[in-house]
Amino acid sequence: MSRPLKSVHGEWTSRWAFILAATGAAVGLGNIWKFPYIAGEYGGGAFVLVYLACIFAIGVPIMMAEILIGRRGRQNPFNSLASLAEEEKASSLWKYLGFGGVLAGFLILSYYSVIAGQAIAYVPRLLFGVFEGVTPDGARNLHLALIQDPEKLLAWHTLFMMLTMLIVSRGVQRGLEKSVRFLMPALFLILLILVAYAYQTGVYFNQAVTFLFKPDFSRLTTEGVLTAMGHAFFTLSLGMGAIMVYGSYLPKKASILKVSLAISFMDTAVAILAGLAIFPLVFANGMSPGAGPSLIFETLPIAFGHMENGAFFGAMFFLLLVFAGLSSAIALVEPVVTWLVENFEIKRLNACIWVGILVWLLGLLSLFSFNVLKDWTWLDMTAFELLDYLTANIMLPLGGMLIAIFAGWTMSQRSTQEELGIKSYLIYHEWRFLVRYVTPIAIFVVFVSLTGVLDF
Numbered sequence: 001m002s003r004p005l006k007s008v009h010g011e012w013t014s015r016w017a018f019i020l021a022a023t024g025a026a027v028g029l030g031n032i033w034k035f036p037y038i039a040g041e042y043g044g045g046a047f048v049l050v051y052l053a054c055i056f057a058i059g060v061p062i063m064m065a066e067i068l069i070g071r072r073g074r075q076n077p078f079n080s081l082a083s084l085a086e087e088e089k090a091s092s093l094w095k096y097l098g099f100g101g102v103l104a105g106f107l108i109l110s111y112y113s114v115i116a117g118q119a120i121a122y123v124p125r126l127l128f129g130v131f132e133g134v135t136p137d138g139a140r141n142l143h144l145a146l147i148q149d150p151e152k153l154l155a156w157h158t159l160f161m162m163l164t165m166l167i168v169s170r171g172v173q174r175g176l177e178k179s180v181r182f183l184m185p186a187l188f189l190i191l192l193i194l195v196a197y198a199y200q201t202g203v204y205f206n207q208a209v210t211f212l213f214k215p216d217f218s219r220l221t222t223e224g225v226l227t228a229m230g231h232a233f234f235t236l237s238l239g240m241g242a243i244m245v246y247g248s249y250l251p252k253k254a255s256i257l258k259v260s261l262a263i264s265f266m267d268t269a270v271a272i273l274a275g276l277a278i279f280p281l282v283f284a285n286g287m288s289p290g291a292g293p294s295l296i297f298e299t300l301p302i303a304f305g306h307m308e309n310g311a312f313f314g315a316m317f318f319l320l321l322v323f324a325g326l327s328s329a330i331a332l333v334e335p336v337v338t339w340l341v342e343n344f345e346i347k348r349l350n351a352c353i354w355v356g357i358l359v360w361l362l363g364l365l366s367l368f369s370f371n372v373l374k375d376w377t378w379l380d381m382t383a384f385e386l387l388d389y390l391t392a393n394i395m396l397p398l399g400g401m402l403i404a405i406f407a408g409w410t411m412s413q414r415s416t417q418e419e420l421g422i423k424s425y426l427i428y429h430e431w432r433f434l435v436r437y438v439t440p441i442a443i444f445v446v447f448v449s450l451t452g453v454l455d456f
């Protein structure tokens, strides 16, 4: 299979458009909902340090690998991998890596939508002042009332899936560029307001900073290391082909190194700000850092319920979170949709309808795992926990490892050097060293240590 000269599905209007879209894919529930609660569950400091190390030593080089494969192949992940493998005279089996990515995107979106649905529910709740003057117990009970009501969750999950598929069916570039340009700065601003509010808690703010940044390695478990590494992939949208698809629209002259660093910085900044907004509230209200997936829904309403204009800021915040979730959800289905459209000549609209219905159905499993199927566990995990674990901790790192091996070992130095266009000998070889050795070995070691064979 040869590769087309230009992307078959158009190009971003500029390097900036790509950065905005990829940042839209990266910044999402992962930063604001997931990062704080897993940092809380795994004890803070040391976990955050491992997470940051994974972002820059594993995440950035793999993001560069994904973008370069996408841009050089210029098609959906299957075809890009197939044509590049052919060009390098490598096995055609590489294209099946695309399947793993499509499947991971599918599974992730199914539960992502259920959580994003909860964020939608919080928009009217805040707007109508439901949380005014709320106590920690009150906030907790209000969240419980939502997740224990399958009908409500179902309505919001359905709405979120419909919005996602509506946007995807109209083609990604048109809407995405404009919305991200406005939404990201707005989200950033409200986060800053929240951090400023949290700062006023004084001693609790300091306690939160200590919790988040002072590493206490005695609290770090193997499971924590795996979760930190998995989250680096999840939060940067790596290991499943989303960034590869977006990279296929990237103009040739853009520097892959610079865009990767920019996206990773922005994503990390949002996660850290979310942590700084949430943990002071946790400590000031005597709540538990390990509250799990309900953490933001139980803490942030307390802040909004007590600050001036809290109803407005709160509604805006959750609205922006929903938009951030939408721009990530789009990236989760884009690989499967472009694949169906390009390889089977299925109309974009039809592909969206079928994919949407299947993901929605699968989402019911996570949805009910918060209420009627709560006791339905396997390996001690509910359906939601299992899907999250399987995708973020196993599938994405595994996909990332194979992508690194493809870019570092299967592709020739000539190809990657040409595509990355890095002039500095040192920087290029540092990247190559990271994708050839550091990344695959690190992921492999973490996986093996999980089996208990390695003990640390």
Ligand code: PHE
Binding pocket: 025, 026, 027, 028, 029, 030, 031, 108, 233, 234, 235, 236, 237, 238, 240, 242, 328, 329, 331, 332
């Ligand atoms: N990066 C997104 C987030 O942090 C989630 C995501 C994962 C999006 C994988 C696309 C692909 O919320």
Ligand code: NA
Binding pocket: 025, 026, 027, 028, 030, 031, 234, 235, 236, 237, 267
């Ligand atoms: Na993210």
